Amino acid sequence: MCRLLLSVLVLAHLGHATTTNRDTMMDMICNKLGLTFYTPAELTVIAKCIEPQAYKTPNNNTAILSTGKNCVINNSGNKAISAMSLYSNANSCLNPDSLDTVVTALVPPIQNLTIALVKKVKNTLSECKNTNKQAAAAKQETCLQKVYGVAKAAITLTYVDNVCKKVVNQHVSKAWWSCGTTLIPKVLTFSKYNCSKIVKS
Numbered sequence: 500m501c502r503l504l505l506s507v508l509v510l511a512h513l514g515h516a517t518t519t520n521r522d523t524m525m526d527m528i529c530n531k532l533g534l535t536f537y538t539p540a541e542l543t544v545i546a547k548c549i550e551p552q553a554y555k556t557p558n559n560n561t562a563i564l565s566t567g568k569n570c571v572i573n574n575s576g577n578k579a580i581s582a583m584s585l586y587s588n589a590n591s592c593l594n595p596d597s598l599d600t601v602v603t604a605l606v607p608p609i610q611n612l613t614i615a616l617v618k619k620v621k622n623t624l625s626e627c628k629n630t631n632k633q634a635a636a637a638k639q640e641t642c643l644q645k646v647y648g649v650a651k652a653a654i655t656l657t658y659v660d661n662v663c664k665k666v667v668n669q670h671v672s673k674a675w676w677s678c679g680t681t682l683i684p685k686v687l688t689f690s691k692y693n694c695s696k697i698v699k700s
């Protein structure tokens with residue numbers, strides 16, 4: 500009995516050791532938050548590509564967004580064509596605006612609405628950068644894992660839904676929303692969110 504319990508604990512521990520906060524986060528984004536366009540494994544590749552920039556300049560949205568865009572383009576593999584076609588559909592739908600201008604316009608209000616979480620993430624990162632004594636690569640990984648730990652605890656479906664509702668109600672025009680309700684379901688299960696039911700008049 501005791502031995503059985505021990506081996507269960509050892510197995511549980513081993514399972515735990517190989518599942519990082521990053522893995523849990525990517526799994527959560529697909530399976531709880533409803534992202535369908537990428538698998539967790541594909542998201543992990545994209546996240547790992549963005550991480551060095553986010554780690555280096557956590558306060559520079561321009562730099563993070565620009566790296567993020569290149570990471571998505573560079574790492575979409577067999578989805579590159581459908582990603583590019585979505586991107587160009589979004590741009591023609593949003594014309595005279597573009598996906599870039601819309602994303603750039605929505606980042607500050609989203610950051611504002613998520614200020615408590617953003618602060619917590621930035622504090623977690625800066626404290627880890629100031630105190631962790633590992634070599635650079637190990638230190639970056641440890642600190643990012645801490646950040647993912649904070650993020651995965653805070654980001655629930657309802658959390659995202661509430662932010663979405665506020666952003667759409669206050670910062671999204673009727674024309675933008677008409678594109679959003681057409682294009683968002685191509686990348687995630689938008690019906691999971693009450694936000695998807697907003698009607699702009």
Ligand SMILES: *[C@@H]1O[C@H](CO)[C@@H](O)[C@H](O)[C@H]1NC(C)=O
Nearest residue numbers: 556558559560561562563565
């Ligand atoms: C932020 O990053 C952009 C793009 O890399 C760079 O041009 C800009 O100077 C940076 N801003 C600050 C305040 O460092």
Ligand SMILES: *[C@@H]1O[C@H](CO)[C@@H](O)[C@H](O)[C@H]1NC(C)=O
Nearest residue numbers: 548565566567569570572573
């Ligand atoms: C994307 O790929 C290009 C071309 O291979 C490369 O120059 C660039 O550094 C890559 N960007 C990122 C963020 O990985």
Ligand SMILES: *[C@@H]1O[C@H](CO)[C@@H](O)[C@H](O)[C@H]1NC(C)=O
Nearest residue numbers: 606607608609610611612670
């Ligand atoms: C952030 O929120 C404050 C207070 O709610 C508001 O006054 C300010 O305009 C907001 N800024 C942005 C960029 O949405």
Ligand SMILES: *[C@@H]1O[C@H](CO)[C@@H](O)[C@H](O)[C@H]1NC(C)=O
Nearest residue numbers: 656657658660661691692693
């Ligand atoms: C949507 O609204 C219903 C009714 O208020 C609520 O029970 C549900 O939790 C909401 N959905 C999300 C994702 O928060």
